[in-house]
Every structure is written in C-alpha cells, then in structure tokens.
Amino acid sequence: MALSDFDRELIAATQSGLPLVARPYEAVGAMLGVSGEQVRERLGEMLAEGLIRRIGAVPNHYKLGYTANGMTVWDVADDRIDELGAMVGALPGVSHCYRRPRALPVWPYNLFAMVHGRSRDEVERQAVQIRTLLGDACRGSDILYSSAILKKTGLRLSFTEN
Template sequence: MPLDELDRRLIRATQGGLPLLPRPYEAVGAMLGIDGEQVRRRMQAMLDAGLIRRIGAVPNHYRLGFTANGMSVWDVADDLVDELGERIGQLSGVSHCYRRPRRLPVWRYNLFAMLHGRSREEVERQAEDIAAMLGPACAAHDILYSTAILKKTGLRLNES
C-alpha cells in the first residue's frame, strides 16, 4: 500500500500514541483537519495492508504496581502446545503468550508466557498454577525476570 501525504501525517500524529481521551480518533482528526471516521478508515486500511500490526493499549506495568515481571518459559509437548498456550494466554496475570521454536540442545522451551505480579512470590504462584494446568504435557519450565524496562514504540516514519 503506497502511503500518501495524509497517511504520513496520520502516522506522524499517532506514532507517539493515541491521545488519552474518550474520542481519540476525533482528536487526531481535528489536528489533521479531517473527521474521526476518516481517521478510523485510514488506520483500518493500514491494518488491512499490514503496515500496522495492531492498535492497542501498552500499559506501563511498573506504574500499575506490577513490579515483578517474568517471562515464564515452558517445555510443552509439541502436539499440545497450541491448545495449552491458548488457555494460558487467557489467564489474568498473563499479558502475552506465544510459541517459539526450540533451539536444541541449548534451549528446550517452546512456549513463552509473560507473567506480571506485585512480587516474585506472586509470579511464582502463577507459574505453579500454569504448571498444574499443563500437567504431564510439560517436561520443564523456568522464569526469566525482567531487569530493565524497555521502551516500547509504535510505527515510526524514516524521514531521511
């Protein structure tokens, strides 16, 4: 999908995030001189074309009080990993869950689930609950705790 000047202006206006207002598309449209419905249509076209992967909130877990954040990694039977991953991804303490290829013999894990808690003990309890859910389908697991906050950014235009 070729970008026209309005698309470029729309990306520049939203690349730092949508305004935290009840009607963010209308606010962006007002900055660009178009209506909110046109903003929605253009953003949907960019989604459909694959220029934008998703539009969603990116919470700062630390500011919400979730200071113990750990990537739980699981060695799950390959024939069950998709089904069990779907169940884990629906748990309240999990922000994202996905399958990745194993890198044997060094890395045996094929299922990843980011766990958030107010303490490491809370994260470890969540991991215990997941281990119980997985049962014999899980051969091993571990938790890799975050040591730094990484800045997440959205689509950026290369203006050079």
C-alpha cells in the first residue's frame, strides 16, 4: 500500500507515542495542521487497512507502584489453551497473555501471563487464582520476576525523500 504524504507525517508524529495531554489527537492534529477528528479518522482507517496493527497504552508499572512484576508461565493442555488463555488474559492483574511454543525437554511452558503487583505476595496470590482457573488443564507453572525495566517500543520508520 502506498502511503500519502499525510500518512507519513502522521506515522512520524505518533510512532514514539501520543502526547500525554488531555486531548492527544487534537495535539497531533495541531502539529500537522489538521483537526483532531481528522487524526482519529485516518488512524482508524490505517488500522482497518492493516497499515498499523494497534494503538495502545503502555503504562510504566513501576511508576504506578507495581514493583513486583512476574511473568507467569504455564504448561497447559494444547486443546484448551485458546479458551483458557482468553480467560487468563481477562483477569484484572494480567496486562498481557499469549501462547508460545514449548522448547522440550527444557521448557514445557506454552501459556504466558504477565502479572503485576505491589509485592511478590500479591503476584503469587494472583498466580494461585490463575492456577485455580486453569484447573486440571495445567500440568506445571513458574513465575519469572522482572529484574530490570525494559523500554518497550514498536517499529520505528524513517521516511526519506525519493
């Protein structure tokens, strides 16, 4: 798909994140000389066309007081992973949940769920809740705690003149 000049400007203006203001689309529009509504509309079209995959918020859990962050990993029956993964991902303390291939015999886990808490005890209580939800479909689990804050960024594009 060919990008218009406006598409390129919009991507460049938003790929590092939306401004942290009350009306971010209006702020981007002001930078580009268009209305906030035009920004919202074009971003919506770009999502529908598959030019961009998503627009999402990435909170800094540490600044919000959630300093015990654990990636819970689960060995779940393959025939139930989609159903159970959706249920785990909907839990309030889970920020993201996804399926990954096993690496047998060393790594039997195929369901990952990031859990955030203000203490390790809180994370472990949430892991017990997940374990209960998974029931007999779960054969094993572990919690991998974060030891460093990683900067999360998506794809960055650089546009040059032709």
